[in-house]
Amino acid sequence: MAVVLGAYLITRPTTSLDVLAIAVGVGFVLQGVIVLDSEDEGPPPRRWESRARVAVAVLWVSAGVFVLLFLGLTVRLLAEVIAIALVANGILQLIGAFRRSLALDARIAAIAFGAASFGFGILAGFWPDITLLIAAVAFGAQLIISGIAEGRHALHGAPPERTSTARPLHRFARTTAAVVSLALVGAAGVVSIGLRGATPVVDEFYAAPRDVPDEPGQLIRSEPFSRDVPSNATAWRILYTTTRGDGSPAVASGIVVAPTEGIGYRPVIGWAHGTTGFAQPCAPSLLERPFASGTLFVLTRVIEAGWALVATDYIGLGTAGPHPYLIGRDSAHAILDALRASRQLTPGLIGGESVIWGHSQGGGAALWAGALAEDYAPLVSVEGVAALAPASELNRLITQLSRVRGGSVIESFALASFAANYHDVTWREYVRHGAEPIVRAISERCLTEPGVLISGLEGLALRRDPAVFKKNPLAGPFGARIMENIPPATVSAPLLVAQGEADELIPPRVQQAFIERIREAGQDVDYRTYPGRDHITLVYQTSPLMDELFAWSAERFAGVEGVAD
Known part of the structure; x- marks a missing residue:
């Protein structure tokens, strides 16, 4: 029963909370019965050792009864109960490991099992996600270990004379299992430390000053930026004003990259990045790979074409949130205001003509930017919109x-x-x-x-x-x-939509429904599909889309009218 229940907890830790609480409660009771019934190899235990065993069993059973009586426990409290039980069990096992009656191999196994239980309990309580999943899996592992040990005792029994005469194979298996359990805890601890230190840190650059300009599209501050920037380009990290969809003021951040060669205004690619996350630290300008993380793999080629890049982080990534993930107007405003703010960097550098590119989440945002540009930012000259595997038909x-x-x-x-x-x-x-x-x-x-x-x-x-x-x-x-945030069929600039035929995240049938809808509404669109390309490989440097996208964008900058397919 312990092994089966432990396997259930490990493989289905996200079952409904009521069922999980019942499984944990029954598991606690089972663990108590196993502790009470188990017999260690070696001389008969002393009186205090027997009492300690009974106390541990009572604690396990009491915890199980508590959980079963209060099935309405919050997730956090249930995780804490499991964590405390594992820590307490580990401490008691460690104390018992120093009984004089134990043989050396049994002592080593007891120390390892105790340390593993203690370690699992600590991780269950302080894992970065602080979720019930880790606690349930940890206790499931404890149940399996206890169940196997109890099964071994049931099949082979303890030596009649209660001396250290366990079979060599059993002694080896017991010690090996204990050491492996301890190694797993150590590995999990290393991973946990790595996860804690891997999250990007939001620095002071993203904090809005008290005197934020009232007008959207105003540059608040900028500073040089060099991470993953080509050697023939200069870049800045920018903070600027924008507005949310309801008209309330907001602040957003982004990156501007411009060629160092040439003179005069550079045509601009307004880049709307793909999904990087929802949380504040997930801004591309904070990430180790600020461009590739948002699926822009062709920055070098953009610079070689003589174009500048203005890449918004959107509202709430880097800056104070919440981030309007898949929310159209807010995202469109951030794109258009980044283009306006970038012109204030260096006189004569960033031009007024722009083509907006966007992929996935950014593809949907690009569609919204193209639809709102004339009304929201009439002085931003949007020459074209390229939506690559866009999040279009959200429903x-x-x-x-x-x-x-x-x-x-x-x-x-x-x-x-x-x-x-x-x-x-x-x-x-x-x-x-x-x-x-x-x-x-x-x-x-x-x-x-x-x-x-x-x-x-x-x-x-x-x-x-x-x-x-x-x-x-x-x-x-x-x-x-x-439904409110489905991109409208009102893009005034020439529109290109690209779709990979092997895309599983946004399937071609979903994109086709969008194309049919906007065409029925009278929207001209150049719709191109690419066999064998999935959601990410569609925008790789080697994708056939890239040559076509650069040629299409060059035509837009040259004033060539877009033609639907």
């Missing part, structure tokens, strides 16, 4: 994410964004109870940091259980807000 996209590898990560970003930006969208209404802490934890991860490995594991665990959403995300206020 179709959100309903198919659960079938995509890693889709739970995008779901977490979307729900975190809409819940933070719209008062009528709540976590409680849409996410099943047991999954909420995991989904919240995933939403705080950046896609490019090592911690995304944890998010990926959590996402896989979520997909083994029922869907993340407990109700149709298109129902109620979340669905209504999603």
Whole structure:
């Protein structure tokens, strides 16, 4: 029973909270029975040792009864109960390991098992995500170890004379299992330390000053930027004013890169990056690879073409949030205001003519920027909009994410964004109870940091259980807000939409529905598809799209009218 229950906890840690609490409560009781029933090899235990065993068993059983009586425990409290139980068990095992009656190999095994239990408990309580997943998996491992030990005693029994005469194979297996358990804890600890130190740090540059200009598109501050910048270019990190979709003022950051060669104004590529995360530290200008992290792999080629690049971080990435992930107007304003602010850097450097490129999340934002440019920023000359695998039909996209590898990560970003930006969208209404802490934890991860490995594991665990959403995300206020943020069919500039035919995240059928909708509304669009290209390889340097995209953009800068396919 212990082994089966432990395996269940390890493989299904994100089951509904009620079921998980029952499994943990029963597991605690089982662990107490095992402790009470187990017999160590060696001379008969002393009286205090027997009493200590009974005390440990009572503690386990009492904790189990407590959990079963109070199934309404919060996720955080349940994780803490598991963590405390593992730490206490580890301490008692370590104390028992120093009994004089134990043989050397048994003492080593007891020390290793005690240290492993203690270590699992510490990790369960202080893992960076602080989620129930780690606690449940740790206790599941403890149950499996205890169950195997109890099964061995049941099959072989203790030596009648209670001396240190365990079979060599059993003694070797016991010691090996203990050392392996301790090694796993050590490895998990190293990973934990690495994850804690891997998250980008938001520095003072992103803090808005008290005297922020009232007008959007104003440069607040700038400083030289060199990370991943080509040798034939000069770059700056910028902070500028913008507005949210409701008209309230906001501050955003970004990067401006310009060729060092040549004279006169440079035509501008306004870059809208793909998904990097929802949390504040996930701004591309903060990440180790500021351009590739947002799927821009051709910066060198942009500079060689004699063009400048203006890449917004969007609102809430780097600057104070919340980040409007997949929210159209806010994202479009950040793109257009970055273009306006960049002209204030160095006189005669950044030109007024621009072509907006965007990929994935940024593709949807680029569509919105093209639709709003004439009204919101009439002095920004948008010569063309290239939306590459754009997040266009959000209603179709959100309903198919659960079938995509890693889709739970995008779901977490979307729900975190809409819940933070719209008062009528709540976590409680849409996410099943047991999954909420995991989904919240995933939403705080950046896609490019090592911690995304944890998010990926959590996402896989979520997909083994029922869907993340407990109700149709298109129902109620979340669905209504999603529909509000579908890009409109009103892009006034020439429009190019590119789509990989092997894209699983945004399938061609979803993009085709968008193309048909905007064409029916009278929108001219140059729609191109690329066989064998998925969501990311579509924008690789080697993709056939790149030659076409540069040629198409050069025509826009040359004043050639765009022609629909």
